[in-house]
Amino acid sequence: MALFHSLSDATRLAIVQRLARGEARVADLVAELGMAQSTISAHVACLRDCALVVGRPQGRQVFYSLARPELMDLLAAAETLLAATGYAVALCPTYGTDLAAEVVQETTERAR
Template structure:
């Protein structure tokens, strides 16, 4: 695989976590502070902050400081187009993705498959 796929791999990896995806979906409806996200998602502030930082580092969300608070929003509206396309694809494929032995809903939570993919990428270089 060529290095040209690396940005796409990073994009999809940044969206592969359920919490980050929930944050993106929430921000599609308007900006929010970490405190708002904590209340809506029912998660610890440190967890939400870490996921928001990841999305910010990937340039998927931006922060707008206002006094001592930061209001986060989606950096690019195209992200919602991508998610809408993903929903269309999921509707067309039915349960195929959910049944995937590596990444489906019943897949093991360890990173053995991710490590194997990373090892094969490194050996191809």
């Protein structure tokens, strides 16, 4: 159940959604999400501990990416299920509304 716990936080979902577009450093995530470095680092550590994110060291920097791109399929399936049962929610209403809509649309198109 660590998987679902790690995805239960809006900030971690925003990080996952950002990393779905490509790797990023903590500094990049701080700039894009507008949160403190310590907050982002703690959330990235949680995602890393749950094996959802991996780091690629390059010199003094670490570039993070999704360990399993299939994670986005899981999130899309969850969103589709919630929509079908009348409990539709955005994957991340603050940061990921556009991506959530794209994921749901792609999933719906694949199902047709």
